[in-house]
Amino acid sequence: MDVSAEAKRIIALSLTKLYGLRSQRGGFGLQRSLLLSLVMKSARNIYHNSRVIIESQASGPRCVEELTEEPKAETPAAPCPPAEGEWKPRLSRCEKSKENKENQGPSRLDRQSRKRRSKTAGEPDFLPSKRARMETGEEGKTVSFMSGGVNWCRAGLTSVPLSHAIAAF
Amino acid sequence: MAGVGGGNDFQWCFSQVKGAIDEDVAEADIISTVEFNYSGELLATGDKGGRVVIFQREQESKNRPHSRGEYNVYSTFQSHEPEFDYLKSLEIEEKINKIRWLPQQNAAHFLLSTNDKTIKLWKISERDKRAEGYNLKDEDGRLRDPFRITSLRVPVLMPMDLMVEASPRRIFANAHTYHINSISVNSDHETYLSADDLRINLWHLEITDRSFNIVDIKPANMEELTEVITAAECHPHQCNVFVYSSSKGTIRLCDMRAAALCDRHTKFFEEPEDPSSRSFFSEIISSISDVKFSHSGRYMMTRDYLSVKVWDLNMENRPVETYQVHEYLRSKLCSLYENDCIFDKFECCWNGSDGAIMTGSYNNFFRMFDRNTRKDVTLEASRESSKPRAVLKPRKVCTGGKRKKDEISVDSLDFNKKILHTAWHPKENVIAVAATNNLYIFQDKIN
Numbered sequence: 001m002d003v004s005a006e007a008k009r010i011i012a013l014s015l016t017k018l019y020g021l022r023s024q025r026g027g028f029g030l031q032r033s034l035l036l037s038l039v040m041k042s043a044r045n046i047y048h049n050s051r052v053i054i055e056s057q058a059s060g061p062r063c064v065e066e067l068t069e070e071p072k073a074e075t076p077a078a079p080c081p082p083a084e085g086e087w088k089p090r091l092s093r094c095e096k097s098k099e100n101k102e103n104q105g106p107s108r109l110d111r112q113s114r115k116r117r118s119k120t121a122g123e124p125d126f127l128p129s130k131r132a133r134m135e136t137g138e139e140g141k142t143v144s145f146m147s148g149g150v151n152w153c154r155a156g157l158t159s160v161p162l163s164h165a166i167a168a169f
Numbered sequence: 170m171a172g173v174g175g176g177n178d179f180q181w182c183f184s185q186v187k188g189a190i191d192e193d194v195a196e197a198d199i200i201s202t203v204e205f206n207y208s209g210e211l212l213a214t215g216d217k218g219g220r221v222v223i224f225q226r227e228q229e230s231k232n233r234p235h236s237r238g239e240y241n242v243y244s245t246f247q248s249h250e251p252e253f254d255y256l257k258s259l260e261i262e263e264k265i266n267k268i269r270w271l272p273q274q275n276a277a278h279f280l281l282s283t284n285d286k287t288i289k290l291w292k293i294s295e296r297d298k299r300a301e302g303y304n305l306k307d308e309d310g311r312l313r314d315p316f317r318i319t320s321l322r323v324p325v326l327m328p329m330d331l332m333v334e335a336s337p338r339r340i341f342a343n344a345h346t347y348h349i350n351s352i353s354v355n356s357d358h359e360t361y362l363s364a365d366d367l368r369i370n371l372w373h374l375e376i377t378d379r380s381f382n383i384v385d386i387k388p389a390n391m392e393e394l395t396e397v398i399t400a401a402e403c404h405p406h407q408c409n410v411f412v413y414s415s416s417k418g419t420i421r422l423c424d425m426r427a428a429a430l431c432d433r434h435t436k437f438f439e440e441p442e443d444p445s446s447r448s449f450f451s452e453i454i455s456s457i458s459d460v461k462f463s464h465s466g467r468y469m470m471t472r473d474y475l476s477v478k479v480w481d482l483n484m485e486n487r488p489v490e491t492y493q494v495h496e497y498l499r500s501k502l503c504s505l506y507e508n509d510c511i512f513d514k515f516e517c518c519w520n521g522s523d524g525a526i527m528t529g530s531y532n533n534f535f536r537m538f539d540r541n542t543r544k545d546v547t548l549e550a551s552r553e554s555s556k557p558r559a560v561l562k563p564r565k566v567c568t569g570g571k572r573k574k575d576e577i578s579v580d581s582l583d584f585n586k587k588i589l590h591t592a593w594h595p596k597e598n599v600i601a602v603a604a605t606n607n608l609y610i611f612q613d614k615i616n
Contacts, residue, residue, distance in 0.1 A: 010449070013507065026262035026285060027254075030347055030366040031397045031416055031456075032512055038452045039506070046449075 004054070007047035014040040180614040181561045183554060184599070185239060187224070188607035190552065200603035202590055206270040206278065209594040212240055212601055213280060214608055215265025219249035221282055221335075223293060238599070240610055244293050246335035249284040261286050267352050269361070271374070279338070281361060285348040288363055290339035290374065296332045300324040344370050344380050351401040357408040364401035364413060371425075383431045384413060384423065399514075400460045407466065410435075414471060418455035422482065438480050440487045450502045450511060458514035463523040464595075470526055472517040475499060477528050477538065492538045492545065495530050497568040497579045510584050520593045529588025532577065533604045534564060550588065550602045550609040560614060 014036050021033055189198065197218030204213050212224040225243035252261040262285055271279040277294040302324045306312050347365035354361045362383070363370050369384035384401075388394055396417040404410035409425045421434035442451065454474040462469045468489070471478050475496060478488035494515075498505065505511040510531070517528040529535045530547070538545045547564045554561060567576040590603040598613040 010506075017509075025260055026264070027257070027259040027348070030394075031399065034394060034397055034416060035453050035456065035512065039450065042449060042452075 004047050004050040007043040007050065010043040011040050011047065014043065179598070181548060181598075181600075181611045182614045183556065183559045183561065183609070184612045185610040186552070186555050186607055187222075187240075187610075194606045198606040200590060200606060200608060201265050202268050203592040203601050203603045203608065204268045204270060204280075205592050205594055205601070206280075207272050207595060209596050209599070211243065211270070211278060212592070212610075213268045213270065214601075214603065215248065215268050215282060216606075217262075217264040219247055219251070219263030219265060219284065221246055221248045221265060221268065221280075221291070223278075238612070244333040244335050246291070248282045248289060248291065249287065252286075266349060269352050269354050271354055272358055274358075281352050281354065283349050283352050283363065286342065286345055288341040288349070288352060288372075289337050290341070291335050292338045293333060293335050296334055297329060298326040299329040301327050339374065339377050341372055341377050341380070344372075350399060351413075353401060353403040353411070355403045355408050356406055360408075362401060362403060362411060364398050366397040369398065369401055369411075369413060369431075381429070383425060383429070385430065385432060399457050402460055402462055402469075405462050405464060405466045412460055412462070412469060414457035414460040416456040417452070418457055418473060420457065420460060420469070420471060420480065436482070436485050438485045438488075440478070446499075448499075448502060450506055453506070453511050454502065459516040461517060461519060463519050464521065465523055468523065470517055470519065472515050472528055474511065474513075474515075477517050477526060479526070479540070490540065492526070492536075494528055494536050495534075495566070497566055498531075501579065505584070508584060510587070513587055513589060515588075516590050518591055518593045520598070521596045525593075527591050527593060527600065529591055529602070531584050531587050532582040533586040533588060534566075535588045535591060535602055548611075550604045550607070550611075552607075555609075558614070561611065 018033060018036050018040075021028055021036075188200075195218075197216060197220075199217045200214050201217050202213075202215040205211070206213070210226050212226075214222050214224075216222075221244075222242060223244045224240035226238045226240050229238060248265060249263040251263045253259075254261055264284055265282050266285065267281075267283050269281045271281070271290075273279075277292050280291050280293070282289050282291060301308060302322050304313075304318060304321055304324075341363070345363065345365040345368065347367050349363055349365050351364040352361060359375075360371055360373050363372065363380075364384075367385065367387040368382055370380040371383050372380045384398070386396070386398065396415045396419075399414050399416055401411060401413035404412075410422060411425070412420055412422045414420045418439065420438040422436035422438070423431035424435045425431060427433070427435060442455070448454075457471045457473050459472040460469060467482060469480050469482065471480065471488075472494075475498060476494055477492045479490040479492075481489045502511060515529050517526060519526055524541055525537055525539050527535060527537045533550045534547050535550065536545060536547050547566070548561045549564050562575075565573075565576045566582070567573065567578045572578050586605065588602055588604055592601045594600065600611050602609045602611065
């Protein structure tokens, strides 16, 4: 869960920096915006993968089997466009199994994927919120964690080490 | 004490510091580029306010033996002014991104200076004589009444106080859509290249209304953009060869004889990524911020965020030498991303013999690496150690555990004090280090 929370934070931070570039004196810096979008893309992928893994672990063994088969069926994804303040959330891996639904019976997974889709169809929950933040406790923990001088990926607080998550995709 | 740059007894000493001492630094005064000319007699700096300051080295004299080769202000001029692109509603910064000297061919000196969009050729010349005795005008410049001219005279050159004039001789504009990051004078002394994020243009020094586009990596669909050009340089001897680096950590060497458009590289330099060191910010820290050919032309050096690499032009699959500049920052990348320091573009430079290399770091530290002895040293540019001829004491960063005396811990580093621009005299052990708005000059100790 901490991995996805950190990914959310990195995405929000990256978006803020991208928005800030637009008002920067001297105009839109192409190199920096590209690098920011690469970081955001990585964080987004980690965020979604961590959510999928966590939800698959919670939903049962069948979802795990379909997950392991998915990478073989999928073609390599085209490079994602560098986001400039707008991007759309990718479908989770489990949702893509709907394409093969004629070969599969109805399952708890499909029902859960529909629920997930409706949940993600709204505004992504990692965009900077304009409401007062309620997560001060979690954020404080995050800051103290980072001030320890360790990349957020490294400590053993998560069940999914970031290095594994990155290697997974 | 062993040193770097000139042998086992080599020591670096403070020589001079230029710039204000004020705590509040005006952004316009921040030095953005430093460059020695070919002889080392002149040292040029550019700042964010668009100004160029040129220092000239004093001739050694017996009367002042201790002011051996001091650099004093020779000329100051406003190179670029802020402009506004009305079509795009964008301001064009006056910050000087790069200065490159032309080889001297007569009494005057020429340099190229560039901001994000426009390159200018400046002529710096001395005037120590003035013509007097004109026929048509008085000494104060007023035109004489033609009816009062009853005889002709030949104007005579009279000595005057030395005046250094800087005049723009050429303006190379409107050729770059994106921000110019590099200029490089070719070894033919007739052409030069300029590079922005996506394109590289080849200019003739005499022609301002056109340039040849020799590299264009702009994709048809900008959403497919994956890398940008970060630096480019001409080969020091082969006028047909140049290199450019990318944000992906790759370097491409191109030969202009192969094709008019050098989109297809002749050589491709890339080091395979170590999977064990893969992190969230790998793309950013692998981006190359500077590329420099050695004086010999056999090697080139690249600077990424954490290291300096020396490449043999004959070997593309990996660098021949890698030097870690500040590896202790690898565990701090997340914090450095938050405060934008991870985007800092450090430069690097060779010494005259290609035996040593230098680059900057944080806390006003700069690092030197001796390629022969494999020794390295960390020095600091600070006002505290600015006494004349004071020997610079090597600094050390404590990476963990018990901090020894005179060591500084990683968490105590001041990331606002960064040395991005350094230059090494082409022939002697004299270095210029830009620390925010101050220019430090260090030289070897006279034994």
